[in-house]
Amino acid sequence: MPRNATSKTAVPKAKKQAQRSCVACRQSATKQQLVRFVRNKDGSLDCDPTGRMSGRGAYVCATSECFDAARRKQSLSKALKCPISNGQYEHLRVGFEAACAQFGTQVQNHHDR
Numbered sequence: 001m002p003r004n005a006t007s008k009t010a011v012p013k014a015k016k017q018a019q020r021s022c023v024a025c026r027q028s029a030t031k032q033q034l035v036r037f038v039r040n041k042d043g044s045l046d047c048d049p050t051g052r053m054s055g056r057g058a059y060v061c062a063t064s065e066c067f068d069a070a071r072r073k074q075s076l077s078k079a080l081k082c083p084i085s086n087g088q089y090e091h092l093r094v095g096f097e098a099a100c101a102q103f104g105t106q107v108q109n110h111h112d113r
């Protein structure tokens, strides 16, 4: 039985999606259900809906509850190992809500009243 086949047949069993856990509620989910935040090399923080930015990343469920909890409990700050100011949270929230909209998640907005 030939062992030198060109294709690598020794792949890990099942092809599973990368699971990440939300820093607020600790539930794991696929990346599609989580919004990534990243701390860039220069120390700036950004929402990274594409998941491709380099830097230290942390994930939060695409719900405003988890974003608020991550802020309240400073889970995001701890996960990214840096303090996050109110101004930065406002900046992140804008990106977060845009990402949630892309995900089709309902973020509680005031557009109903």
Ligand SMILES: [Zn+2]
Binding pocket: 022, 023, 024, 025, 026, 027, 060, 061, 066
């Ligand atoms: Zn969560």
